[in-house]
Amino acid sequence: MTKQSNWLDRINPTVRSIQPSGIRRFFDLVAEMKGVVSLGVGEPDFVTPWHIREACVYSLEKGYTMYTSNHGLLELREEIARDLSSSYRVSYNPREEILITVGVSEAFDLAMRTVLCPGDEVLIPAPSYVSYAPVTLMTGAVPVYLSTSMESGFQVSPEMVEKAITPQTKVLLLCNPNNPTGSTIDRKRLLEIAEIARAHDLIVVSDEIYGRLTYVGEHTCIPSLPGMRDRTILLNGFSKSHAMTGWRIGYAAGHPDFISAMTKIHQYTMLCAPITAQVAALEALKNGKSGMHKMVEHYNHRRRLVMQAFREIGLPCSEPRGAFYAFPEIRSTGLSSEDFAQQLLKEEKVAVVPGNAFGEQGEGFIRCSYAASVDDLTEAFRRMNSFVKRRVNKGKILTFSFGKNESKKEGICQTV
Structure with missing residues (x-):
């Protein structure tokens, strides 16, 4: 008689203990509903500019369907090097x-698996992106959170970093x-x-995927600072700045010892990023600045409207100085982050x-993406106002009129 296994007990205990992404779990509910206005997933509402898509189409017509070097197309790496040198002086x-990696997500995973050993500690400013702690745990290392606050603009301070360091901090x-x-x-x-x-x-390990989306002040690339180039693994990509989320194309830059070790893992697990996405990224770097700047202008305009609405x-809500998210506090409603998000969706x-998707430090907050059309933002805040008013506001229902969707008629910045 065959013994019946309990397959759950056979799964790696670390993997078993990790919770699924709070973002994706929540949006499984969204997919089942009609008429939802989404301020959730961090994805541009712009279609990848046509000249970038066209470069991909032409590459397929020319038969570019083969593997590339594990490192990625040399021409793309050369263009990235030129861009980092001219933009950030590194x-x-x-x-x-x-x-070249399959999105910044792979670059992050490779970086952490390359440098971490079981028991090492990783300092993570919190609230933090949903992948940071789980990937750290899967290496056997320990996440140590640097709790930031709305009062300080959610900025990590040098004092926080200094205080959290132990002999195990790596x-x-x-x-x-x-x-x-x-x-x-700031610098x-x-x-x-x-x-x-x-x-x-x-x-x-510096994740600078939103570096181009900086609205207040200038973005400082940390490896450009004195003594930091060789001890920093820089992660970046094209998803946010060039509306290329589905292309899954990113990169890591750093000391050759780091990159060589990361490439070992990359070549045995992923081998290389898709050549078509690499060709598209090359076009984005060569000829995509104008379209990128237009999209950033739109995000900045929406950012101001969203702050006004809150x-x-x-x-x-602390003023977001970069990326395309606002992180307002919702404690005045008497609801938890999870309840607020679920009831707002239902009603x-x-x-x-919900803010707790980004760790317990995010409890009492929600994340709203303003990478959505002005029409959608207008409707979303009209509905959100009604929702909040029923709980805390006793005045009249506010009417939001952000104006027309600024992106629909743009030749480069088309909406989905």
Whole structure:
């Protein structure tokens, strides 16, 4: 007689203990409903500009359907190196210090698996992107959270970093601008944090996928700071800045020892990023600045409208200085983050992400993406106002009129 196995007990205990993504779990509910206005998933509402798609089409017509080098197309790596040098004043050898990956998600996974050992500690400013802690745990390392607050604009401080360091601390993870809060780290503060990283010999993993979407001040690329280039693994990509989420194309840049080790894992698990996506990314870098700047202008316009809307509704919200998220506090409603999101979806068909999806430090908040059309934002905030009014506001229902959808008639910035 065959013994019946309990398959759950056969699964790796670390994997078994990790909870599914709070974002994706919540949006399984959204997919089953009609008439929902979504401010949830962090995805541009713009279609990838046509000239980028066209480059991909032409590459297929020419028969570009083969593997590339594990490192990725050399021409793309060379263009990335030129872009980083001109934009952020940091230089990399495209042959040895840049690796093309399947999105920044793979780059992050490779970086963490490359440098972490069981028992190492990783400093993570919180609230934090949903992947950071689980990927850290899957390496056997330990996430150590640096709790930020709305009062400080969700900025991580040098004092927080210094205080959290122990003999086991190996990596400082930064997301600048931050998902989910939209906070940024200015150059002065980043210089102080860099000094601490050097003093304690920390490796910095810097996720800069939203770097181009910085609205207040200038984005500072941490490897460009004194003594930081060789101890930083820079992660970046094209999903947010060029509306290329579905292309799954990103990259890592860093010291050749880091990149060589990351490439070992990459070649045995992923082998290479799809060649068509690499060709598209090359076109984006060569000829995509104009379209990127137009999209960023639209995001910035929406950002200001969203901040105005939250003020009128009465939900406190720290000004997002980058990315395309607002992270308002909803405690005045008497609801938890999860209850607020679920009831808003059920009663008003507006989808937002509960703040606790980004860790316990996000409880009492929700994340709203303003990578949505002005028409959708207008309708979403009209409904959200009605929802909040029934709980805390006793005045009249506010009427929001953000204006026409600014992107529908743009030749480059077409909406989905």
